Amino acid sequence: MNKITNELFSDFIQLARTALTGRQQDVQLVIHRASKKFKQDYPELTESLVSLLQESPTRTTPLRKHSETPLPVDLDSRLQLLKVESSVLDNELIVSENIKNDLSQLLSERRNSKALMKHGLHPTKSVLFTGPPGVGKTMAAKWVASQLDKPLLVLDLAAVMSSFLGRTGNNIRFVLDYAKKTDCILLLDELDSIAKRRDDSSEIGELKRLVTVLLQEIDDWPASGILMAATNHPDLLDPAIWRRFELVVNFDNPTADQIEKQVTSLLRDEMEDANTWGKILSFVLLGKSFSEIERQINLTRKAAAIDGSSLADKLENMIVSGEGLSKEQRTQIACALYDSGVVTQRKAQELTGVARETIRKHAKRQLNKSNI
Structure with missing residues (x-):
């Protein structure tokens, strides 16, 4: 087969695999990517695919294997506290060799967890991504989820912050309890919005208690799942947060x-x-x-x-x-x-x-x- 035929064959297999999961948004993304790839060689195919996408309705990507369990919501606003990210990447993951090695090690441990357990070890269960905005932290989390074929749930900590901090604490507990019982990867985005230094005199006591709760949750996270967190401001994090994460991956602006x-x-x-x-x-x-x-x-x-x-x-x-x-x-x-x-x-x-x-x-x- 020539190169174009190989690519068509590969994309068809990926489309079929994605379609069988029932995740409509993922299917649409695969079709959209194929329409771009074959635009020059098969313009009529591209036009047909684009027309199908325009006709197709959109909906929230469901959680595979757990669609019967509703996502946690804020008790007052009834808004969902978690966002389910698509497992199909828009673009290729481009990272440094060091980051690639860290992510490959994480995947290797997950795929060989039984061998680790025989020696009394468990795979890495907590990962912290640091670096400025837009450098690939969320994409790296999506890539890991796609490689392990697990849904990625994202909690934007800045978004759930409430003027009533007690409510914020309850929201975070709801999310963490839900993720522990679900075969997924949980990403805590904007970690610094909550996990600030407890010696910061400008922070009130309730927020400091939230940090303590978060520390305990990280310690108690089950080895069967992966807890990821991302921050654009690592200097704001409480020192104890750093010690809780088994793997810290630093991202920089691209070379x-x-x-x-x-x-x-x-x-x-x-x-x-x-x-x-x-x-x-x-x-x-x-x-x-x-x-x-x-x-x-x-x-x-x-x-x-x-x-x-x-x-x-x-x-x-x-x-x-x-x-x-x-x-x-x-x-x-x-x-x-x-x-x-x-x-x-x-x-x-x-x-x-x-x-x-x-x-x-x-x-x-x-x-x-x-x-x-």
Whole structure:
């Protein structure tokens, strides 16, 4: 089978597997992803799939195996306290080698839990993700859940905070008790909103008691499940929280190589030269988070679709506009673009506004360094 046929075969199997679980939102996501992948080679197929998606109603993804047990709700507002995340990833998980090793170790322990138990050991049951917003913490949790074929339940701790802290405590207990009895992975998002330092004089006693309750729950978490937590502000966490988590995974903003991989992935179905643009934009978008990059690329794609213009022209505008870029940064980008071999000196000048003479001088200095 050729490459396209292989991909069609693989996607069909994934669609069938997802459909058999009865999770409608997951099925829709798989179809949406396939419609993008085969847009260039099978435009009629893409149009048909898009039409089906537009006709299909949406609904909340049910909890497999536990649909008969309703999700916990706030007793006053009757709003659900948990969100069930789809187990199908929109994009490829892109992380550093260290994070990949940590997540692989977590999966290996879960898949070999019987071997661990023979030696009186249990698989890791509590994981803390730290790092700035948009760097892949939630996606990593979704990826682990998808690999273990378990539903991911997310509790946004900032969202359940109530003006009546006693009610907040009850809500958290409801959620934790529910998750303990369910074959799932629980993610506590915005952990710092509750698990703040207990020596913080600005915090009232009830909130400090919540931290104590949370510590006890982490200690008592059953080895059969995984409790994950995420924070954008690790410096605010109570020191005792750190000791409770068996695994701490630190996320950072993506490197240039990771940005190149992400941009290439986002543009692969739209452009033949996606690899080149991945290299170019990796210099321009350095310092941004994965979510910021995805948002910017998608806005550019939408603008090109609405105007009926070339996506390449819109991407070039991202460089030409250079929002927030200093003269020094533009020079660094121009020289990096030329050094990478993906553009000529003239093209680097057109995109960044940096004089070709400046680029030539930089190239000459680099050549002299390599000859030393």
